[in-house]
Amino acid sequence: MKRHPLLPCAALVLAAGLQAQQPSATFNAFNDWLTAEARGVSVGADGRLRLAPALRRVAQLPEGVVWSAVSDGTAGAYLSAGNEGKLFRYTAGQVKPLAQVKGGIVFAMARLGNDLIVAPSGEGKLYRVTPAGDVKPFCEIEARLVWALGVDGNDLLVAGGGEKGAVLLLAREGSSRKLADLPEETAFTALAPDGKGAWYLGTHGRGLVVRYTGVRTGDRLETLAATGFEEVHAIALNGGRVFAGATSGVSNRFATGSLERREGYLAEPGTQTKSAVIRIDRDGVPQTLWQSTQSQIFALAAWNGHLLVGTGNRSRLFSVPLSDAERAENPFAALQDLGAAQATAFLPAGSDLMVVASNPAELHLINQVQATEGTVESRILKGAPLADWGRAYVESLTPQGTSVDFQVRTGATETPDSTWTPWTPPLVGGERPNLPPARNAQFRLRLSSTRGGATPTVESVRIHWANRNLAPLWEGVEIMPPGLVITRTAPPDDIGIERVPLETQKLIPALGYAGSEKRSFRRGAQAFMFKVADPNGDPLAFAIRLLPEAGGAPIPLEKAWKERFFTFDTLPVPDGKYRLEVTASDAPGVPLNAALEATWRTGAFIIDHTPPVISEVSAVQDGDRVRVRFSARDATSVLKEAAVSADGDSWVQVAPESRIFDTQEATFDVTLPRDRVRGNRVLVRVTDLCNNEQTASAAIGEPKRK
Structure with missing residues (x-):
């Protein structure tokens, strides 16, 4: 067996030194692969x-969602x-239309002998469908929606919801009767027999797991667990233990979705938990084996020593070991990704297991x-x-006859398309x-084996890259009105002696704070005010100079200013x-030999x-009036305002001729x-x-020069 090390020791030291400056990504935990595409x-x-385990798609349906699926007893299925x-039938690798029944969606079906019994929603009836596609009424039932059907000899157990809550019925051709009900719950949503006369049910409402006994010996309904979720959508039995797939927020109309970046499959269920697999042991003690804040559980099946969990919103199959010892070593695995939105059912198919997917509707064999x-x-x-995309290091175990290949591709778009480079x-x-x-990159791992049962193991991947440094981008420099001070220190105490112009007052809220700076x-x-951004998000420093328009040497003001505002005292300047x-x-924010800069010069100011x-x-x-005349001139600036005071107290604004x-x-x-x-x-x-x-000033009655 070959073990490929992550890095030589010398390279490890080098990588550690670059870590603070150059990005890298390490994939060595479950969440690191959560949004990866695995096949x-x-x-x-x-x-x-x-x-x-090998998985292959064997058929597609013209409809988007498969609501119910049952085995036909010959490695095929009714859908x-x-x-x-x-209704459709899959057999001999082909899907063919079987029949169409009156009513709405068929959420539940069961095979009774060679015929199919179906329960269209809203009809209050069950229908019998022959292998030839003939449809005829089977019996009437007191249930608005039927979510599950089970076969008990020549009879049927009907689990669903009626006008007064969850209802369990016994149906036979031409008649039906109520076995049990739970008015506090909306409906029974899952049904599984233990082969000894007992039936296990899941509910919608409080997500109960219920055991029913007494089809022929007297009705008895017993609650085994309240899961704390909205619905128990799937139940599987193995070795006297009950496994319940509890979910909140399941919609009748399945929707496509995408996974988030993080998951907590082993954490204790909390307010954000969307679904969980709960095991109830022989003593009735519940234990959460797996839980998710994103995925919903649609199907469960005990298979090959594991509990398979079919989920949405990305049709991922999870595998949970049934053995406590094995689960302690490896609690779960994301086994396969069907490439659809939901994995909705598991059916036996000879030595294989059929997996039903929706959005799009497909059949797979594992x-x-x-x-x-x-x-x-x-x-x-x-x-x-x-970015410049650099080396990657794969740590893997490759027994004889196995291998791991690593490939990379890059592109500018958010999702790979024809503009990306080839692998x-x-x-x-x-x-x-x-x-x-x-801008973007993606890597691909290809695991292969020429020996039956031998598999390579990838333990971690680390990939390095260096972001191309881009120069800062200037939008401009805003020249503020003369006299405005912007600092990070408190306003000067002597501000009260100044007469602050009105346009400047508007920029100084209460002569105090304006954002993070003080005015x-x-x-x-x-x-x-500097309006500048760095495309890489690097911190910036500013070198600031004052340039005389009349010529002469620039006047340096700052060499490494860090703020996005700047104020200087103009009094020493002519x-x-x-x-x-x-x-x-x-x-x-960047290495010395990679630093870039950009310069902005303002318009001229006085x-x-x-x-x-x-x-x-x-x-x-002049009669009953006083005529005031005067001239004014400024050597540098344009005149802005003039005022006259006739009483030595208040001022009246006046305009020039x-x-x-x-x-x-x-x-x-x-x-x-x-x-x-x-x-x-x-x-x-x-x-x-x-x-x-x-x-x-001027005395009234005689001209005055100053």
Whole structure:
């Protein structure tokens, strides 16, 4: 037997050093393979892969769902499918229509002699169907829906739901009578005989497991277990023990679905548990053998020393050892995946076992002979956003006559299609695949054996890749109004001495917090907001420089700024026009020789500390009004606003003679009511775009220059 090691010791050290920088994926536990596509390969509870019992599809039905299936006694089967009471027969490898009965879906059938007894929903009747397809009434029953039929000699046990809850009936041709009922439950949903005169039933409502005895000796109904689930959908008996498949949320109309990433098949049932296999031993003690938060149980069968569990929402067959000793060593295995949505029934078929699937409706045969070949296709591995795909290491046991091949393919789409690369030839352990960089990748394991009964075992797979580093992507840099301060520290205490412009007040909620940063106001401050993202999600650092428009050397402000906002004090900088240059680098999150950067330069903005000059100020009495005239000019910025105070307290906004503030100089001519003027002086104030202010005054009655 060959054992293929995972990695040489030296390579292990190297891989450990790269782990923090480069991604890898390890598959060595059951959940790692949960969303993989397995064909002919079983996945053990310990995460090991082995060849599974051989499975082959033998037939398909034109309908989507098979609701009920019974053996025809000759390795064939009778099937009810679709929503219109259609019946089919599978024999000699072919599916042929048999008959169609009046009513709705046929959820239950039984073979009585050579004939088939069916129970169409909503009819309150049973029908007899001959092998030739002739349909005739069998008897009337007091049940709205029949979920299971059982044969007791020449009689039938009918399990279903009536107007007053779950009901069990005895039916024979031309008549029927009630054996037992459970008004607290909606219906009996499963039925299985023990061969000694007792019948075991499952219910819908509280998910009870019930034993009925006394078809001929007096009715007796005994509850063995309350599972805590909504419904017991399947029951199997073996060695005096009862196995119940309990499920919540089973729909009459089967739906397709997909599996999630994680499962807890061995955990104790909880509020999120969707289904469970519960064993009731000879002493009536229940024990949960298997449970799922995703799958629903549709069928159970004792076969080849194991309990087979047919599930949806992905038609996976699970195998649970019947032996306590074997189960302690390997609690369960995902035995096969049918490739449909639900595995709904198991039927004996000679030495094989027939498995019925729905969505699409198919028939499969599974036998005790091990498959000679099987494949497992992994889940899609994702680069971020583009990756170079590297070596993989497979740890496996390969007895003589067995082998394990490893292949990889890559592509850009979420699911493999014709645009993906072909599978590589089988790779030797540690061989780097010759593949182009791609966003997604998938690997495939092929297990094979030329010796009967011998199987390779895959214990783990580890695959490495390196995400292609991409440069940061700039959307822009937002230039904030002059005076706004954005920091992670508390706002300055002296903010109260500043007159904060209205447009800036709107950006400072209560002069306090705005998101994770804190905002305030201080004259001479200039703030910026960086809108940039890294395609790889790497942390960024920013080198920031101030570029004078008039020429001259750039002024460095920061070398490795970490925030997405930046504020600097403009007071040491001469008045003029500038641009901010910000270079974003992903160096904090990638190796030194792989770092990339991207630069953004802002539009030009003004730094202006000098207030406007006010000249030719005059206030002249003109009848019952006062006429105020003045001129203003700013060397750097456009004028933004002007105001006049006639009482030394309140200010009145005024417009220039041109009516628009759009130049660096303007003249003003304003008249005020004389009774609004207190004292003999008038004040004027002018503000530029950088919030620099200048005031002046004039005595009433004579022109005043400043």
